[in-house]
Amino acid sequence: METSLTALFKEYNKLLDSQFFNVNDLDYSLVDYHVQLLKSIDVVDTGCISIFDLYQRKHVYYSPKYEKVLGWNPLRAMSDIDYTNNLIHPEDLPAMIKASMYYISFGFSMPDKTKSRDYKTIYDYRVQGLWGKYVRIIEQQIPLEFDKSGNVWLALSMLDLSPDHDLESPFRGRLVNHKTGELFLFPPNKDLPKVSASLSNREKEILSLIAGGLISKEIADKLFISVNTVNTHRQRIIEKLNVSNTYEAIRYAHEKGLF
16 A cells, blocks of 8 residues: 555554453444344345444454445455455545544544434445446445443444446545534535525525524424425535535624624
8 A cells, every 4th residue: 555545544543542442341242133133134225234343443244235236255355454445446545534534533522422323424435346347336334332431333334336427526525413414524625715605595594593503303394395405405505615514604604694
């Protein structure tokens, strides 16, 4: 691997080292429980599922679907982490590591790490698929189990082919609070100019309601629209203002007198 990539992995592992695990507190029967459950889901689901163990720093489950959907060898993926890293597009891998560190730092900084179960990361990137050809995939990750000290122990990944077949666009990542609809985009784009004039009246209305403390479900009920529509507006507001989350959007809106 390139020196810069090696440095990124070193920084990534240093971040994971900030969690201290007592192996006696880890109940590995839970891994067996989840694996059996996921195997039953794998029969009917079209996506690929895996479990990553943050204590052992390796995958403890890779569904057989990886071979059918992407042509990957699940057993090799579990025993050799470099195997899957080498299948990620070389332009997307560094960005993916940086995004992972960005979001893991966010979760680790919470006073109660178990609150991170309210969030999921969504990564959109390119990998080698069947016959060695690049394809675009969407991967969602959520915390699955915590140890007795509240450390994130097991993480669940759900991966599927993206309906977007664009192989020119780079890695894209976001963190979503599935309870509130709050979004954190990666990269944050903090240094880009903001374009408040591009916000529609509906987007300004929704941003005002968010500033008033309403969550997506409450906004949807108030405006007689779906939660998905509210969350779509949230994402567009963030993208248009070039901020990393709606809290920054609210602060900017107050500064510019949009409310």
